[in-house]
Amino acid sequence: MRRILPLFAVLLGLALPVSSLAQADAPDPTMLYHQHCAACHGVDRLGGIGPALLPDNLSRLKPAEAVEVIRGGRLATQMPAFGEMLGEAEVGALAEWIYARPEVEPSWSDADILASHVVNHYHGTLPDEPVFEVEDLKNLFVVVEIGDHHVSLLDGDRFERIARFPSRYALHGGPKYSPDGRYVYFGSRDGWVTKYDIYNLEVTAEVRAGINMRNIAVSADGNYVLAGNYLPHSLVLLDARNLELIASIPVEGLDGDTSRVSAVYTAPPRNSFVVALKDIPEVWEIRWPEERAAGDEALVGDFALHRMAAPDYLDDFFFDPGYRYLVGAARGGQGGQVFDLDSEAKVADLPLEGMPHLGAGITWELDGRRVMAIPHIDRGQVSVFDMSDWSLVSEIATDGPGFFMRSHANSPYAWVDVFFGPNHDRIHVIDKRTLEIVETLIPEPGKTAAHVEFDRRGETLLLSIWDNDGYLLWLDANTLEELGRMPMNKPSGKYNVWNKTQYEEGTSH
Numbered sequence: 407m408r409r410i411l412p413l414f415a416v417l418l419g420l421a422l423p424v425s426s427l428a429q430a431d432a433p434d435p436t437m438l439y440h441q442h443c444a445a446c447h448g449v450d451r452l453g454g455i456g457p458a459l460l461p462d463n464l465s466r467l468k469p470a471e472a473v474e475v476i477r478g479g480r481l482a483t484q485m486p487a488f489g490e491m492l493g494e495a496e497v498g499a500l501a502e503w504i505y506a507r508p509e510v511e512p513s514w515s516d517a518d519i520l521a522s523h524v525v526n527h528y529h530g531t532l533p534d535e536p537v538f539e540v541e542d543l544k545n546l547f548v549v550v551e552i553g554d555h556h557v558s559l560l561d562g563d564r565f566e567r568i569a570r571f572p573s574r575y576a577l578h579g580g581p582k583y584s585p586d587g588r589y590v591y592f593g594s595r596d597g598w599v600t601k602y603d604i605y606n607l608e609v610t611a612e613v614r615a616g617i618n619m620r621n622i623a624v625s626a627d628g629n630y631v632l633a634g635n636y637l638p639h640s641l642v643l644l645d646a647r648n649l650e651l652i653a654s655i656p657v658e659g660l661d662g663d664t665s666r667v668s669a670v671y672t673a674p675p676r677n678s679f680v681v682a683l684k685d686i687p688e689v690w691e692i693r694w695p696e697e698r699a700a701g702d703e704a705l706v707g708d709f710a711l712h713r714m715a716a717p718d719y720l721d722d723f724f725f726d727p728g729y730r731y732l733v734g735a736a737r738g739g740q741g742g743q744v745f746d747l748d749s750e751a752k753v754a755d756l757p758l759e760g761m762p763h764l765g766a767g768i769t770w771e772l773d774g775r776r777v778m779a780i781p782h783i784d785r786g787q788v789s790v791f792d793m794s795d796w797s798l799v800s801e802i803a804t805d806g807p808g809f810f811m812r813s814h815a816n817s818p819y820a821w822v823d824v825f826f827g828p829n830h831d832r833i834h835v836i837d838k839r840t841l842e843i844v845e846t847l848i849p850e851p852g853k854t855a856a857h858v859e860f861d862r863r864g865e866t867l868l869l870s871i872w873d874n875d876g877y878l879l880w881l882d883a884n885t886l887e888e889l890g891r892m893p894m895n896k897p898s899g900k901y902n903v904w905n906k907t908q909y910e911e912g913t914s915h
């Protein structure tokens with residue numbers, strides 16, 4: 407009792423001034439937040455039952471949508487409606503307040519990471535035989551349903567759902583498989599890294615690596631997971647077995663400035679991680695012991711950090727299949743640049759102004775040379791380059807800005823969606839030899855059709871109807887005939903085990 411009384415008194419004390427304030431002066435959002443929201447979204451706004459409510463984390467939610475959410479709640483979630491309890495002015499003040507930076511920049515220390523770490527099943531303790539039967543374990547798909555934060559596991563031969571399980575809030579940057587395809591790792595917007603055992607349909611371990619995270623990468627040998635954060639400015643290296651913390655690495659450039667991490671990548675032939683940085687003109691590589699070279703800085707234990715000065719701020723990388731060259735987008739939409747990771751120098755400028763989506767680029771063989779194709783987020787165009795001399799081969803005009811591109815070594819077609827603008831329900835089929843659009847599909851008029859993924863053989867392809875009332879559609883990859891559909895809550899990305907673990911040329915990594 408001794409504890410409950412003072413708390414009760416505090417709550418009463420808070421409630422009185424708030425209601426009298428609401429009638430007289432402007433509402434005090436800090437007080438309102440602590441009274442109505444902190445229990446779920448965290449005293450420090452870092453999240454709890456509900457997601458973190460910080461400006462960076464809310465970058466994809468429009469302020470007007472935030473007002474709607476607070477007033478009306480979110481159906482079928484724990485987010486209550488406050489429209490009856492709070493007045494317009496109070497809701498408005500709260501909505502504005504959550505987009506403002508907190509007075510004290512929130513921190514996420516090693517102690518916080520360690521305290522968040524949960525292991526449900528230690529590595530090696532669950533059975534090695536799958537608990538379900540499929541023809542081909544390498545032809546499974548993981549599908550992210552962002553509408554209600556779930557993940558579906560599909561059999562890619564029979565197109566049946568094996569499991570559907572809740573994910574952390576707002577998965578980000580694509581799940582990553584272990585090299586044998588047994589485990590899949592997820593990263594969430596609010597910094598959670600989750601390891602899932604596909605064979606046993608169980609979450610085995612979780613850890614919160616940051617407050618606002620961009621994505622994760624799994625090393626080619628399967629031993630490590632790297633998480634890249636916006637907040638704090640850090641990289642977090644984890645042991646892939648149980649997600650134990652190995653090191654958190656503050657991102658501080660050669661001149662001492664700190665930076666957000668745009669993205670982390672695994673570079674299999676180099677046996678390393680490569681890191682894209684938002685606020686400093688550098689490219690970082692984290693290498694393994696046997697890869698250690700002159701100029702490496704000792705990092706921790708066996709790891710070496712190599713910081714390379716880049717000619718510009720480079721964001722969103724695309725790699726050549728040998729992982730020697732990376733293509734990055736220079737800051738301010740000034741074009742693309744090719745950076746040689748061996749000589750540590752820029753080797754070409756590319757006419758890729760605006761917002762190319764390099765992370766979605768793909769490559770294929772055309773007349774004996776390798777070409778790469780890149781969609782654009784701000785214009786209806788796919789740019790195709792010859793990778794032997796980085797010359798522009800073609801600029802294919804599309805019906806609007808795109809987001810994802812996909813193909814498969816066994817398919818004659820490359821697919822690009824129209825993601826933004828009035829034609830967002832269209833998806834184009836490009837002939838990989840002629841570089842012409844040979845077909846434009848509108849699977850569901852008015853609804854976004856996006857993100858193609860092929861099965862392991864390149865015979866069937868899956869497509870998302872990106873809507874809360876959406877579905878997954880699968881087609882014959884050659885005749886483009888519909889083969890089936892499955893209802894899903896805003897399906898976004900789909901990830902085939904084989905294509906991802908074999909670094910199939912038609913998929914981004």
Ligand code: HEC
Binds near residue numbers: 444
């Ligand atoms: C009982 C727990 C609970 C309380 C209390 C609560 N929320 Fe939420 N809130 C949630 C959950 C859970 C979600 C995520 C819903 C979903 O899955 O989309 C959420 C989502 C939100 C979102 C959308 C975030 C995004 O990234 O899209 C906003 C904004 C929000 N809440 C604001 C508030 C405010 C402001 C208050 C206080 C007035 C509040 N919430 C009180 C649980 C809660």
